[in-house]
Amino acid sequence: MKARVFSGVQPTGQLHIGNYLGALKNWAEIQANYESIFCIVDLHAVTTYQKPEELRTKIRETAALFLAAGIDPDISSIMVQSAVSGHAELAWLLTCVTPLGWLERMTQFKAKAAAQETIGDGILQYPVLMAADILLYQASIVPVGEDQSQHLELTRDLAQRFNSMYGETFVMPATKLPAVGARIMGLDDPTQKMSKSTTGAGHAIGLLDEPKAIQKKIARATTDSNPGVDVENMGPGIANLFTIAQACDTGVTKERVAGMRYGDFKKLVADAVIARLEPIQKRYREVTAEPGYLDTILERGRQHVTPLAEETVRRVKQAMGIYTR
Numbered sequence: 342m343k344a345r346v347f348s349g350v351q352p353t354g355q356l357h358i359g360n361y362l363g364a365l366k367n368w369a370e371i372q373a374n375y376e377s378i379f380c381i382v383d384l385h386a387v388t389t390y391q392k393p394e395e396l397r398t399k400i401r402e403t404a405a406l407f408l409a410a411g412i413d414p415d416i417s418s419i420m421v422q423s424a425v426s427g428h429a430e431l432a433w434l435l436t437c438v439t440p441l442g443w444l445e446r447m448t449q450f451k452a453k454a455a456a457q458e459t460i461g462d463g464i465l466q467y468p469v470l471m472a473a474d475i476l477l478y479q480a481s482i483v484p485v486g487e488d489q490s491q492h493l494e495l496t497r498d499l500a501q502r503f504n505s506m507y508g509e510t511f512v513m514p515a516t517k518l519p520a521v522g523a524r525i526m527g528l529d530d531p532t533q534k535m536s537k538s539t540t541g542a543g544h545a546i547g548l549l550d551e552p553k554a555i556q557k558k559i560a561r562a563t564t565d566s567n568p569g570v571d572v573e574n575m576g577p578g579i580a581n582l583f584t585i586a587q588a589c590d591t592g593v594t595k596e597r598v599a600g601m602r603y604g605d606f607k608k609l610v611a612d613a614v615i616a617r618l619e620p621i622q623k624r625y626r627e628v629t630a631e632p633g634y635l636d637t638i639l640e641r642g643r644q645h646v647t648p649l650a651e652e653t654v655r656r657v658k659q660a661m662g663i664y665t666r
């Protein structure tokens with residue numbers, strides 16, 4: 342049996358090249374070697390308020406971008422989290438074995454809590470739901486960007502804790518980061534992670550951005566005042582652009598960019614990004630033009646994963662002594 346892969350993206354904001362280079366690209370590359378499940382995590386999205394109409398649209402847009410980025414629905418399952426009730430059900434059962442202190446220590450929780458006046462309980466529970474997503478399918482590999490590493494450590498801690506309390510139940514999932522691009526930084530501020538929730542025209546490159554917009558954003562990206570690329574000592578802005586270009590096109594090497602003037606270097610980076618995104622944008626237009634196609638894919642994904650989820654929930658309930666039919 343092939344090892345199982347699970348990963349997810351929240352259907353919020355604009356998916357950007359950080360999401361692509363940190364996660365989606367990696368998914369497409371490894372899917373053939375595993376039994377993969379890629380999930381649109383709408384239950385995570387509503388831990389912060391989403392306009393209902395917008396959320397409905399974003400769920401479909403995210404599914405279309407999975408396909409556009411090269412996820413092959415004949416090999417992998419693409420599914421929506423809320424369509425399989427086991428995610429919410431297992432999350433509750435795991436909540437009951439989670440020490441509160443573990444959740445309060447999460448850096449993403451602390452950052453989100455600091456930014457909000459009232460902190461919803463969902464923000465605190467967020468990593469438990471994420472653990473449930475992964476453990477529900479006994480996934481052994483979770484391809485994500487670096488910002489999810491701490492959540493995955495918590496997932497393993499929870500699995501271990503459950504196993505020692507109730508007997509061997511869960512597979513231990515490993516974190517899989519991409520070799521290049523695990524943490525793409527904002528173009529406007531290379532000390533901050535590129536993020537869907539940061540607004541500002543020059544911050545992120547959207548996967549559906551037009552070539553002209555991409556050129557403009559990269560041309561304006563924050564760098565330093567050196568005359569040209571010093572490959573042994575790149576400032577954070579240049580290092581980030583180099584990582585982006587290298588992740589988009591393996592032909593972009595240090596030798597090739599050494600000594601380039603920033604203007605020329607930025608043009609090379611923009612060309613690499615535009616060339617990478619062009620087939621993705623073309624495929625996006627195709628999959629969204631075909632009526633009913635996305636619904637068919639999501640329904641197929643749901644049907645494929647539901648029995649796997651039901652089996653785990655049944656085993657967990659049995660292990661805990663909860664009523665099962």
Ligand code: AMP
Binds near residue numbers: 361484
């Ligand atoms: P999110 O946008 O939080 O739903 O993230 C979806 C996936 O993209 C996760 O695997 C993240 O780790 C990854 N990701 C998000 N932002 C970045 C970034 N700036 N660099 C690399 N990976 C990222």
Ligand code: TRP
Binds near residue numbers: 348382471474475489
């Ligand atoms: N928390 C992840 C993010 O914001 C999304 C996510 C939810 C996820 N469940 C997951 C990622 C399970 C990997 C595995 O990026």
